[in-house]
Structure formats: structure tokens, C-alpha cells
Amino acid sequence: MQYYLPLFGSFDNFLRALQRSSCLLSSDLGKVIKPNVVFLRECCGLGDCDIVNPCVAVSRMLATNPEHVRVMVACADRLGVPRGSGMFRQALQAVAFLSEDKIAAKVDYLKNTFRWSAAEVVIALSKAPMLLRISKDMLQRKSEFLLSEVGLEPMYIAH
Structure with a gap:
């Protein structure tokens, strides 16, 4: 103590x-x-x-x-x-307690879901590292909303 x-x-x-x-x-x-x-x-x-x-x-x-x-x-x-x-x-x-494989898989998922380049993923994660902890389902819904409904560009979302 x-x-x-x-x-x-x-x-x-x-x-x-x-x-x-x-x-x-x-x-x-x-x-x-x-x-x-x-x-x-x-x-x-x-x-x-x-x-x-x-x-x-x-x-x-x-x-x-x-x-x-x-x-x-x-x-x-x-x-x-x-x-x-x-x-x-x-x-x-x-x-914390995510394996390298899980981090790599989440990075790939972010690239595909938000249509980000590797550089844009780095930008997004440097500003919001907790994106790694968000479920794939939630990321998919956020992506659909921001890209399709709001019409934002992938680079804008990454920044």
C-alpha cells in the first residue's frame, strides 16, 4: 500500500x-x-x-x-x-493485450471499411488509437454513415 x-x-x-x-x-x-x-x-x-x-x-x-x-x-x-x-x-x-495479428487484422479492416490508404490509417490511429478496440460491426456502421449518408471523403475522416 x-x-x-x-x-x-x-x-x-x-x-x-x-x-x-x-x-x-x-x-x-x-x-x-x-x-x-x-x-x-x-x-x-x-x-x-x-x-x-x-x-x-x-x-x-x-x-x-x-x-x-x-x-x-x-x-x-x-x-x-x-x-x-x-x-x-x-x-x-x-x-494492451492485443496480439500483433489482431492489430494487423484490425488495420486491414480499417483500410477496407473506410477505404483508407496505409498512411491514412496511421493518421487516424495516431489521433484515435481506441479505433482498435471498436467492434467490426460498429466500425462498419460508422463507415456506412460517414461515407454513404454524410458523403465525407475517406481522407477527411482519417484526419
Whole structure:
């Protein structure tokens, strides 16, 4: 608790994370949690609130193997979101626990559904990384509405 309370900023934030998953209490503080926090602070330029906010939504993110956290960061980097930006934590949350194959499949689906080029997908994901978490059905409906009913151009939607 001495480590978690200052990190989470309040008992309520810590409790919210625990309600989603108790893995924070069962993970090794010295070998898993602390190395993940140090990596996210030093290598990614994230502050405590930037680390904690995605962890409240995906609490096991801090409690996962440190090597997997590095893989998540690399995936977020490939989305084109600059480290240290406010959007980077959303990118981490979007790619948390998605395999490379699932991300690639979603990128292909975005290209086909919105008629985007690879560059336009990068633009869209850098501005809205949570697109990776939206269901294919929902993306299809949004695409039909924006392209067919509203008549927007694919590039405009990507931006």
C-alpha cells in the first residue's frame, strides 16, 4: 500500500483498479510492478497519472510481464503516437493485450471499411488509437454513415 497509494494518487483510484482485477496485489512488486512503472516513466515520458489512468481501465497492464509492457509500447509507437503525449496512454490502453495479428487484422479492416490508404490509417490511429478496440460491426456502421449518408471523403475522416 505504501507504494501504490502515492502512485495512484488516492485510495479511491487504487480501489477502482483493484475492483477490475486484484492482480496488482498478487504480482511481485519488485520484479514486475516497479520495473514497469520505471520503464513507463523513464522511457516513455509518462507521469504517474498517465501511468495510472490506463491501469484503472486495464489494471493488469502494470501487473504483466515487463517484457510484454515493452511490446505494448512498441505497438503504440508503431501507431504513430509520440511518447509522452497525452494520446500515448490511450494508445497503450488500445493495444494492451492485443496480439500483433489482431492489430494487423484490425488495420486491414480499417483500410477496407473506410477505404483508407496505409498512411491514412496511421493518421487516424495516431489521433484515435481506441479505433482498435471498436467492434467490426460498429466500425462498419460508422463507415456506412460517414461515407454513404454524410458523403465525407475517406481522407477527411482519417484526419
